Amino acid sequence: MDVRYRISLILIAWGLLLGATTPPPPGLSDEQRRRLSAGEIVVLDTLPPGASKDARGATGMAVVRATTEQVWRVLTDYRGHVRYYPRVTAVEVLEADERHALVRYEVGIGPLSFAFHMNKYPDPIRRRIEWQLAEGRSNSFFRENSGYWQVDEARDGTLVTYAIAVRTTLPSFATSGTERQSVFDTITSLRKVVATETGTPAR
Numbered sequence: 189m190d191v192r193y194r195i196s197l198i199l200i201a202w203g204l205l206l207g208a209t210t211p212p213p214p215g216l217s218d219e220q221r222r223r224l225s226a227g228e229i230v231v232l233d234t235l236p237p238g239a240s241k242d243a244r245g246a247t248g249m250a251v252v253r254a255t256t257e258q259v260w261r262v263l264t265d266y267r268g269h270v271r272y273y274p275r276v277t278a279v280e281v282l283e284a285d286e287r288h289a290l291v292r293y294e295v296g297i298g299p300l301s302f303a304f305h306m307n308k309y310p311d312p313i314r315r316r317i318e319w320q321l322a323e324g325r326s327n328s329f330f331r332e333n334s335g336y337w338q339v340d341e342a343r344d345g346t347l348v349t350y351a352i353a354v355r356t357t358l359p360s361f362a363t364s365g366t367e368r369q370s371v372f373d374t375i376t377s378l379r380k381v382v383a384t385e386t387g388t389p390a391r
Contacts, residue, residue: 224250235353263317280292287309317336
């Protein structure tokens with residue numbers, strides 16, 4: 189068999205494998221695509237894969253004026269998450285390698301503060317980071333906290349997708365709507381951090 193033909197088959201198989209393991213982005217309407225192109229942040233009532241039926245959350249998408257490598261570098265700088273995650277006041281990386289990190293977050297809400305632990309699973313080939321609560325660790329009032337960042341090339345920079353699913357001990361009405369706002373605020377702050385590091389204007 190011709191070597192070039194074999195290589196083509198391997199590349200096709202690899203592409204199919206990635207397509208099978210990477211959930212497609214949420215379907216967007218023409219209006220939502222227009223808003224993305226115009227530099228807006230689009231937030232959808234879509235939960236990440238694996239979220240429980242009782243979880244609340246959202247998925248946000250936006251174009252960041254930077255390369256995928258630049259955005260990826262900011263997202264995998266776990267200690268730097270304090271710069272753009274709302275209410276996060278401290279971050280401690282307890283374990284870390286190329287494919288996994290155990291991260292302790294401290295969050296402040298008014299005069300109160302609490303901590304929780306997340307298992308992070310970065311995939312540098314797919315440019316994707318998935319996470320979930322670390323079992324067996326103290327997670328305050330969280331019963332569920334999962335999601336992902338997806339980083340893809342776009343015509344005007346990098347398309348970032350950020351999805352979260354959250355379930356707490358609090359009644360649902362106490363947190364209703366906060367997840368969507370959190371997604372919007374996080375992406376807005378991420379843009380500013382990337383712009384500062386790359387010297388490019390944030391949208």
